Amino acid sequence: MIKKADIFLLIVLILIGCFSGLNSIGQFLGLIPCEALSSAKVVVSLDGKLYGTYDLSKDQTVSITRGNDINNIIIKNKKVQMTFSNCKNQYCVKEGSISMVNDTLVCLPHKLIVEIKNDEKAKIGGDVDVISG
Amino acid sequence: MSSPVRNQNLNQGKTLAYCSIFTALALIFSYVEFLLPIPIPLPGVKIGVANLVIILALYRLGFKYAFTVNMVRILISGLLFSGVFGMLYSFAGGILSIVIMYILYRTKIFSMIGISMAGGVAHNIGQLLTASALLSSTALLSYFPILVFTGIISGILTGFLSYEIERRLPSHIKL
Known part of the structure; x- marks a missing residue:
């Protein structure tokens, strides 16, 4: 019932999600500074x-x-x-x-x-x- | 003795009956969705149970009627539950999602799960874009990733359910 195209679509969507979420992931891993400065x-x-x-x-x-x-x-x-x-x-x-x-x-x-x-x-x-x- | 006119009338009656049943069912599902508390307090995050009925309508009634059923559902559930303001988002999400689902359905290479997944993501993105446009701000786009992922998860869930229902649904229920 699950076809090859479904898996492909799933991977594409996950990639889109991850790619657009790079900022958040980077912040989560501490690669991008996310601390608010005192002047924020x-x-x-x-x-x-x-x-x-x-x-x-x-x-x-x-x-x-x-x-x-x-x-x-x-x-x-x-x-x-x-x-x-x-x-x-x-x-x-x-x-x-x-x-x-x-x-x-x-x-x-x-x-x-x-x-x-x-x-x-x-x-x-x-x-x-x-x-x- | 069945004249062409009589047959045509019968078919029209059948079409009307099935469309009504699917619309009523979709409305009930919208209501169930309205009752269910959402664990993530984000605008636009929904399980999309009503989408289940829409996918079945797409398979059994065809795009034209599935689209109509979806529009009527959004209009009535907007008036009954979510308010006129929420209706706008629902229309954007609903139209985008059913068009995407129809395109994938036409390619015939996707199963119901893949179609539902794409529909879920499209629904969320449609709503997000409408909200961004209404607020004329790009700040909302930071919700994009989480809406993609919740769309994938809810899409797989409803797709799986639709598939199981489609298998059990008597084959004469179609236009």
Whole structure:
């Protein structure tokens, strides 16, 4: 029932997955530095536009509101967490905390993206995963 | 005594009945999926149980009706469960996945498992691309690898199930 072409397809897909995930694998193996610098920023963008940047090293609570959409993020001990969202699916709250460079918290219903960026690349979108682009 | 007109009416009735059954089944599976908690809190990660029905529809009813069944399923399940906003992602994922599955099906060199696998990955990628476009940001693309892998795994699972069902499904259920 499994044909040769299936195996070939599986290998191709796994290769695509690994290749596009080179960044993450490299970070995992420690080949690519992923520690957030002390100057790292938390970049918040809403609906594709920059909402604000905040220091990762400074403990603070940020409330992001637009109309009826409310999201709260807490920056504490160089970690960022979405503590509250009044969105429907609550994925963003369940995602937990992020601390590595290029990590993201996403709240799709509110079109909100929270990213950790090392200073010099503190712009929306940065150069995440050029391969998969 | 069966006149051509009567036969045509019978066939139309049969087509309508099968399409309705498959749509209803796909909707139930969507509901089951909606009830199941997902272990990975990522937008777009799903087991894709409804895809099982769609693959069977592709094999038994052909592309035209499988496509229609899928579109109707997404429309109704969007209105009932996931909301209009989620419907947009589902449409992107659903259309991309069924087109890819049909192309692989036409080549006749893939089994159901391979087809389902490609469909799962295509579904996830379609959703991811829509989300990126809506947010006009490339930040989401960092989810690409994990969505490829979850697509592969869920695709193999549903493909295997579809294969087992296809074997047991009476052969007269087809158009």
